Amino acid sequence: MQTQKLSLKHYIIIGSMLFGMFFGAGNLIFPIHLGQLAGGHWLTAGWGFLLTGTILPLLGIIAISVTRSSGIYDLAKPIGKRYATTFMILTCATLGPLFATPRTATTPFQIGIASHVSASQAPLYLLIYSLLFFSFTYWASRKPTGIIDTIGKLLNPTFLILLALIFGLAFTHPLGTAGTARVTVAYQGGAFLNGFLQGYNTMDALAALLFGIAVVTTIRGLGQKEPKAVAQTAAKSSLLSISLEAMIYLGLIWLGATSLSHFKLSTDGGIAFSQIANALMGVPGEIILAIMATLTCLTTAVGLTTSFSEALHAKFPKISYRAWNRLSCGASLLIANIGLDQIIAWSTPMLMFLYPLAITLIILAIASPLFHNDPAVYRWTTALTLIPAVLDALGAAPAIITHLGWVQQLLAWDDRYLPLAKLGLDWALPALIGLMIGLSWHVIQQGLAARDYKMNRN
Template sequence: MQSKKLSFKQYLIIGSMLFGMFFGAGNLIFPIHLGQLAGAHWLTAGLGFLLTGTLLPLLGIIAISVTRSTGIYDLARPIGKRYATLFMVLTCATLGPLFATPRTATTPFQIGIAGHVSASQAPLFLAGYSLIFFGITYWASRQPSGIMAAIGKLLNPAFLILLALIFGFAFAQPLGKANTAKVTASYQTGAFLNGFLQGYNTMDALAALLFGIVVVNAIRGLGQHNPTAIAKTAAKSSLLSIALEALIYLGLIWIGATSLTAFKLSVDGGLAFSQIANAFLGIPGEIILAIMATLTCLTTAVGLSSSFSEALHAKFPRIAYRTWNQLACGASFLIANIGLDQIIAWSTPMLMFLYPLAITLIILSITSPLFRRDSMVYRWTTALTLIPACLDALNAAPAIITRQAWVQNLLALDAKYLPFAKYGMDWVAPALIGLAIGLSQYAIRRALAAHAIKMNQE
């Protein structure tokens, strides 16, 4: 089918939508915190962060267009229907009411309000703030067709203006020198890989698998129909948004590194960002930052809630979109009230489990035309990725789990036999082995089939 040539304005609209949907809570706080952790090694850590924070989400959207998938379930279906359902539900829950969506409310609260109320008052203020926040989210996500216009035309420019104001002060009057900032122990030698893992916390690669179909459908609506043309359009339209995201990430990481001269290492990036804004602009700076964080997190919350509801309604059509949306917003409100630090602590093991599976799925999907989307290639790669992914999840779990004797024994075996285990990358070697086995089986079957055809012809 012939595809329509898009105008620059249309590319810009798609890129703006991508930026607005991806850039949310974690995209603000984790780069700042990474900069504080990496110190003088901020650039090396930042490059690792960019791989999982910008490149991988784009590849996720391209994977959906290349495979002509209708969503995350369809993308994972070659591995098996049960696996695809489980992976979809876990991803939707992680991006929905379990972790990502509640974090969209707790992050701006931590940045703009938490520092100005007492510890005893904080729970009450958080409850009120999150109730209003998710009330607006529910109202806006009732009609998901309006997301594209709202994000691209209103919220993105407002967010970028506020962010530019903070950056202007930060670069004009830096708090210190990033290249001489203290480097924490784990970033002395493993800055790049640690930055790569910190990029998991943005959850953008998982988000790409969930609402990538929204982007693909938007491109189709503009006249593109061929999967190759859609993939190229997604890549081209994303160049601006990815370049902008990359510059913002590196800027935030640098600001985090410079802040170590004025402040101690913070427990999370939300508190650090609040301190930095106060140092430059005082209370007005914190107000600006709180508005900025609320705007960007609200766009992400609407995108996540509507995508969560659409995905699960498509899979389980007996439950209405409205019901799923009520569940997403209601549960997100409840979980948001346990606080940002607890949400981050419990989300990390889930991300360490899901991300290796998502990365291998994205790579397999993009390269699937080379092996005709053969299920055995998918299954071998995924099967050998699952075990180390489970071990990585255990290793990243809170102390109440990791101090158990049986967990310690498993992690000791993991560190002994699998390379890069201490960096949380022990899944790489098994995944490559599984890929090699799957491709070998595919090649042998193809060769045998070709030989059988030749024998029949003779």
Template sequence: MQTQRLSIKHYIIIGSMLFGMFFGAGNLIFPIHLGQLAGAHWLTAGGGFLLTGTLLPLLGIIAISVTHSSGIYDLARPIGQRYATGFMILTCATLGPLFATPRTATTPFQIGIASHVSAGQAPLFLLIYSLIFFSVTYWAARKPTGIVDTIGKLLNPLFLILLALIFGLAFTHPLGTAATANPTVAYQQDAFLNGFLQGYNTMDALAALLFGIAVVTAIRGMGQRQPAAIAKTAAKSSLLSISLEALIYLGLIWIGATSLSQFKLSADGGIAFSQIANAFMGVPGEIILAIMATLTCLTTAVGLATSFSEALHAKFPTVSYRTWNRLSCGASFLIANIGLDQIIAWSTPMLMFLYPLAITLIILAIGSPLFHNDPIVYRWTTALTLIPAVLDALRSAPAVIANTDWVQRLLALDDTYLPFAKLGLDWAVPALVGLLIGLSWHLVRAFMGARTYNVN
């Protein structure tokens, strides 16, 4: 099986594709908002944000490369086929038509259009905007092999030019000094941990598990055939894109912190970014921001629609890729018209549930060669992570769920018996205990097997 040697140009194209797929709606507005929340502690909070916003997605791509998995189902299969199917469906739904993909349309609309139309006109304008947005998304994602040209070669350069313009003005004419910005109460003591949890909102760790399918497809299209070569190419390309993303994140967080000198803490990063752009360039600045947000969110929407359709078509081949793509774009269009606030409110509990499971899965996959991919290690770790993950989801759910009596009683037990529960990290200790039990079981079985072999 021959493999074509790739040039630096190929790595840049694949890295650009990954950057475009990762950097979307949340990646643009959440860092800005984090900077305003953290104030003078922006760098500490940024460090936590980079762990879940950049390092964890990079590890997700590496996990797929190490295990030679074709996607999220293969990666989770050591835990069990039913679990792998359920985890894949939940992740695809979260990144697809339930939350992430609709958000790619509502975020740029909120940033660039909503403030210029009346409240009564907003639903109609959102309907028209989202219809055009997802029509383009469906067209661009109709053929998986076209994703490199669509994202890597066309949209990313335009986005980077617009972003560089905003950064140039912000760094040469800063709105204020970040060191003197007052942090909110939550970020006065726990800036790093809060930044870590804010990174969940990007959904990039989940996206990394899903995008592995698109990465493998694109690399094979360039002539790579051997699994080891594909894995190496994916790891190198993802490092390139994630490094660029990390630099942009820190710049956005810093800009958010400096903006407190002229603006009050905003309700969300979209409003803050719009105010900042207006401060630098007036209405033309807001227009540039609207174009930039639309471009970056469109690239992510194409990546999400492609990966969603690829993953579910591979698992359920009787349904065509085109049908899954239509379902993704059509459902995303409908849910987008519910509005950004409702999408974020209901996506948070799902992220608090899925992220601990994704983090442990990524760590287990990378370390799997050390314990020979033994399912017992996967299952113990996942089983003890699952319960606190459910509790985290209930804690962050909308009030109609979180404030019910039975949920409050469960959360009181969670706070009493699980460390770091109030910080949203109550899963960490149980996951570690599960890992130690699984590894111990693996070592005992390996020792017994070796002893039996020696006796015979």
């Protein structure tokens, strides 16, 4: 099987495509908001954020490369076909028309337009904006093979130039001193862990599992045919993408912390970013920010829609890629019009449920050569992660759910018996116990098999 050797230019193009697919709505607003919450502890919180916002997505791409999976279903398949199908559908729905894709339209609208129209006019303007937004998304994602041209060569450079302009002004004319900014109560003693959990909101670890299909398709289209070469190219390209993303995250977190000298703590990063842009450049700054936010969110919308459609078409081939694409764009248009705050409120419990399962799956996939991809290790770890993940989802749900009596009883039991429950990490110890049980089972089975083989030979 012949393989085309790729140049540095090819790696940069693939990395640029990955950056455009990863860096979207949440990647702009959540680091800014984190910086305002953490204040003087912005760097500590930033390291926690980078762990889930950059390192984990990189590991996700590596996991797909190591296992040579074609996507999220193949990656989860050792746990069981039904589980893999369910996990894939939930992840696709979260990253697709339920939460992440609608957020790509509502975030730039919130940043660039909402503050300039009245509350009564906002729904109409949001409808018009989201209609145009998802019309372009549908056009750009109608052919999966064209995604590299749409994202890597067109939208990314424009976005990076505009972001560099804002950073340049912020660094040369800082709004304040980040190190002395006030720190909210939650971040006075738990900045790192809170930053870690804030990284969930980017959804990038889940996106890494879904984007694997688009990455593999693009790399093969550039002439890489041999599976090992495809895996190595994916890992190297994703490292370039994630490194750039990490630098931008730290800059945005710092920017949020410095803004506290001029502004009060905002309800979300979109409002804060608009205020910062206005303080640095006036109305032109807000216009630049609106264009920048629209561009970066368009790149992510195209990547999410393409990956959603390809993943579900591969699993359910009777429904065409184009039909899944229409479903994603149409449903995203409808849900976007309920507003950013509602989307974030209802996406949080789903992320608290899916992220522990994604983290353990990524770690297991990377380590799978050590235990010969034994399904028992996957199943024990996942089974003991599942229960606390459900409890985390209930605890992060809107008040209409958390105020239910039976939910409060479950959460009280969770706080009492599972360590780190109040920090949203109650799944960590059960997952570790499940891993130890699975590995022990694997070692015992290997020992029995070796003994039987030896006896049969004798």
